[in-house]
Each structure stands twice: as C-alpha cells, then as structure tokens.
Amino acid sequence: MSAPVNRTRPYQSYVYAYPHKTAYRPLPDRPSLRELWSAERKDALSLYLHIPFCEVRCGFCNLFTRIGAPDELSTRYLDALDRQATAVRDALGDRDPVRFAAAAFGGGTPTFLTAGELDRLCDIAEKRTGVDLRAVPLSVETSPATATADRLAVLADRGATRLSIGIQSFDDQEARAAVRPQRRADVESALSRIRDARIPVLNIDLIYGIEGQTARSWRRSLDAALAWEPEELYLYPLYVRPLTGLGRRAAGSNQAWDAQRLELYRTGRDHLLTEGYEQVSMRMFRRTGAPAQGADDHACQTDGMIGLGCGARSYTSALHYSFDYAVDMHQVRSIIDDYTATEDFGRAEVGRRIDESEARRRHLLQSLLQAEGMEVEGYRQRFGHHPAHDFGAELERFASLGWLDETAAPDRLRLSAEGLAHSDALGPELFSPAVRAAMAAYEPK
Numbered sequence: 001m002s003a004p005v006n007r008t009r010p011y012q013s014y015v016y017a018y019p020h021k022t023a024y025r026p027l028p029d030r031p032s033l034r035e036l037w038s039a040e041r042k043d044a045l046s047l048y049l050h051i052p053f054c055e056v057r058c059g060f061c062n063l064f065t066r067i068g069a070p071d072e073l074s075t076r077y078l079d080a081l082d083r084q085a086t087a088v089r090d091a092l093g094d095r096d097p098v099r100f101a102a103a104a105f106g107g108g109t110p111t112f113l114t115a116g117e118l119d120r121l122c123d124i125a126e127k128r129t130g131v132d133l134r135a136v137p138l139s140v141e142t143s144p145a146t147a148t149a150d151r152l153a154v155l156a157d158r159g160a161t162r163l164s165i166g167i168q169s170f171d172d173q174e175a176r177a178a179v180r181p182q183r184r185a186d187v188e189s190a191l192s193r194i195r196d197a198r199i200p201v202l203n204i205d206l207i208y209g210i211e212g213q214t215a216r217s218w219r220r221s222l223d224a225a226l227a228w229e230p231e232e233l234y235l236y237p238l239y240v241r242p243l244t245g246l247g248r249r250a251a252g253s254n255q256a257w258d259a260q261r262l263e264l265y266r267t268g269r270d271h272l273l274t275e276g277y278e279q280v281s282m283r284m285f286r287r288t289g290a291p292a293q294g295a296d297d298h299a300c301q302t303d304g305m306i307g308l309g310c311g312a313r314s315y316t317s318a319l320h321y322s323f324d325y326a327v328d329m330h331q332v333r334s335i336i337d338d339y340t341a342t343e344d345f346g347r348a349e350v351g352r353r354i355d356e357s358e359a360r361r362r363h364l365l366q367s368l369l370q371a372e373g374m375e376v377e378g379y380r381q382r383f384g385h386h387p388a389h390d391f392g393a394e395l396e397r398f399a400s401l402g403w404l405d406e407t408a409a410p411d412r413l414r415l416s417a418e419g420l421a422h423s424d425a426l427g428p429e430l431f432s433p434a435v436r437a438a439m440a441a442y443e444p445k
C-alpha cells in the first residue's frame, strides 16, 4: 500500500529516473557486463558520458561533482573513461548489431574540460563505442563561465545538436542567494556565444523558489531568457537537500515556501504557454515547432543506456547500475580517485535489480509525468494488463485529488494541470515499498 501524501507538500522529490541512485547498493556478485548485456537489444542504445567537475559548487546542487580538477585529474579521468569505454564496447559483443540512437555529455559541467579535452572526449565516444556523434542527437550541458567560443566550436563541429545551460536566475542577487555567484553581463555574453555557435537547440535552466524571489523578479528572469528565443526551457523548483550549500535553510518556513513555489510555477507555466511554448512535463517547455531531442525527453521506456564515467548510470532491462554515489566533497573526491585508478571495468559494482513489477512502475511513472501522458495500449501490450489492474489504488487516489485529466481519450492516461503541478508529490507515491525503504535507509555521504 502507498504511503499517504500530504497535499500541502507538493515538493517531495524530483523523479527523473526510477529507482533513484540512493536505492542502489553494492552488488555482491559483481556481475560481468558481458553477461548482463548478452540478451539485451542493442540496436537503439543511449550513450551518456559524465564529467564530474565544476568551477564552483552551486548551493542547491546534490549532483555527483567536485570543484576543479587539480594535478592533471581531468587527463587521468579521460584516460579512465577511455579504458571503461573500451571494456564496455567489448562486453556488448558483436553477435547482435550495436547501434546508438542518442548521446549526451552531462555532469557536473562537461565544458569544464578544455577545447582539446572535449575533442578527446568525442574521440573516446566515437572510436571506442562506435557511435557516430554527427548522426545522432547529441546534447551537452554547459555553464556561463565555461561556454567559451573555442569549446563551443569543438562541440558544434563534432555534432552537438543541443546545448543546455544552467542560468538559474538572471538576477545577480538571486544568483548569490542560490550560491551560484554570477554576473548578468557574463550570462548574456555566454548566451551570445552559444547562439553564434549555431547549435540547433538551446535549453536554458531556471530555478524558482529562491529566497527573495518575487513574481515580478521571476517574470524578469523568464523574459530575459525568452529574449534568446530558446528552443527549450526547464523551470526547476528549488530544493534544499542534505549536505548541499543551502542545506541549512531556516526551519519552519516550509508551508510558505511551498506556496511561493506553486505560485511561481503557475506564473512561469502560464507565461511560457502564452509565449508560444508547449509544456512537455512539469519542468520542461518546448518552443512550438522546435525539434525534439530524444535522449532528454525521458519518454523512452525500453531502450538500454550505456553510462560512462563515475557518476553515470547504465540500464539493462534487469539491472540499473553505476558506481558509488556521494554529495559530500571528500567522498566525491575519493570516488573519483578510485575511478581513475580502476583497470577492470568489466563488472557492475553498485546497482539495483529491476524485476517485472519495478519495470511496470518505472513505465507508468516516467510516462505519466509527461504532459502527453501514457498510451494505455502500449502498457497493456508490454505488461499484459490495464494499468488500473496493477495500480488501481494509486490511480483512484490521484483521480480523487483531481490529478488525472478526465477529458483524456480512453486510451490515454494523462495528468490534469493540477496533477502536473504536483508531479513531485505524485511521482514518489508510485515508488515501490522496497525502493522507498532502500532510499530511507540510505545514509547521505
């Protein structure tokens, strides 16, 4: 049975992948990648390369990343990536066709790497895994300070189709309050360089719920972003998590903060809808007519994922795996050091098995959190039942809260506008008891 969700707490957690990494555990049998991938389809894989370095640590960030890369660490890291990519491609074998449908460089900040290192990163991806970066959608994350003309030129030349930049706020004071010190003038020059690089899709990330942010200042940030006519915008509610720079926010303000975030969410959503954007999910908005990018849409339920780098996850149909995960700076450093010293990348070390019941949850979760919702027939064909057979109590509850769109066609299970607004409460309610218990038992480090 699901744990009750308090309606007044709409911001519980962001479900961008299920199960969350905090539900992963060391795998005692250390299964070989060759075995894990032997029976998988490999003709439409996603490739993800993770670069765990940033020039500063943003106050809200709980991603796996460290500040800077001293003593040639980036070179050692790329050397290890090269070894890992070689081992993984070897494990995929040549019996079945191995093809990639999408690629992404994420982090951290991939453009923390120099132009020469980015070129090497692309070489590692292409020469070791066989992906043709110019033939698939290639998405790369960047930051204002590292989006330099020489790095952007390399990325454009190697086939980047989407550049995603974390701006968070165009207001210098709000940026400081989120512990991401940056100057508006530097942000504008970075955007200008990105547009000059002519990478087809620009995504801008903004955050709402920052201390001192008002409906007006939020509108000003949205308009400053819209001036660049980005093909995509992600609007993130601010979260304050353990071990991050903002982790000591004053207690007792939760209700007012929830109300502020909900109001700013609605302001942002309504503004973008009137400015010619369509809503793809609670966070994502795409300019009408802009090309979809595949890998970042989280809509694909079945394709395998090859993650390279020490913060990357890989997915087969039966196992999600990665390396150890941490947020605390010392722990992150030691995990990266271990990664760069690794010679044998042929086994999965940390992960979580996905049985059929977890696969059903994942399918429902990741489809339902998209604005277009889920095609019921696709679910039935894959799992043999109507979703109401497997998740009757949960769906009834969502309906009673007004979170399901009752005007949707019978073959479509779709959230209402309120349901989408409450995605971060609804998603966690679909976690299995086992995953919830593992996440609760995880000790942040």
Ligand code: SF4
Pocket (backbone or CB within 6 Å): 053, 054, 055, 056, 057, 058, 061, 062, 063, 065, 107, 108, 109, 143, 166
């Ligand atoms: S939010 Fe992005 S840029 Fe900031 S520390 Fe985290 S990964 Fe780095």
